[in-house]
Amino acid sequence: MPRWRSRTRAERRLAAEQQGHRGEALAGLLLQMKFYRLRARRFKTPVGEIDLIAEKRGAIIFVEVKSRGHQGSEAEALGAVNSARIVRAAQYWLARHPAESGKDMRFDVIFLAPGRWPRHLINAFSAS
Template sequence: MKRQLAERQGRSGEARAALWLRAKGWRVLDQRVKTPAGEIDLVAKRGKLVAFVEVKWRKERKDLDHAIDEHRLARVAAAAEAVGHRYVTEGEDMRVDVILLAPGAFPRHIANAWQP
């Protein structure tokens, strides 16, 4: 039961993040992309930039500061490398972004969150 609730909240957070990205001029290319290295929540494009986006939703705003860590970012980066060829064409750049969400908080978009 608890796992199902977390899954629903995660999907809701991803939908909110996708709406927010669209409002900021991004085009969402894909959602919940599964790879052998892990899952990518959103793939979005704006201009010549493709972002592989990790979305984190927390019940409280104070928990957002600890919602993402280097290990999780490394998994998203590895997943992006595995499927980047599907979304990134010649001359385009790619990066890993994070969007943090909590009730009553404005979405926090961390651009280029992964820098090995």
């Protein structure tokens, strides 16, 4: 009987990246259905990456998407959010878009898990 080959580290990383792309696409659709205007996806900076940047009612929203392969607790996923990295990346984005610096900004998190509706946590953490 042939043995099943276990996935290599590179294969697991690729699968996780693909799951992340699907999750970000789903989160983007969710935001658009809630009448947010998407400004950027996967915005890369020297200090980190922002999954989604959106705008609604004159506020700039920086969104972190947390996809889980299982139904884990949202508190655990929120604890995995590196808020300092996201805030630094948001400051970098604002420096590159000075016309937007006068607008309100906030940091949201969207949780995704199989078999559950996406959960949008508005103003999940502050910049301070």
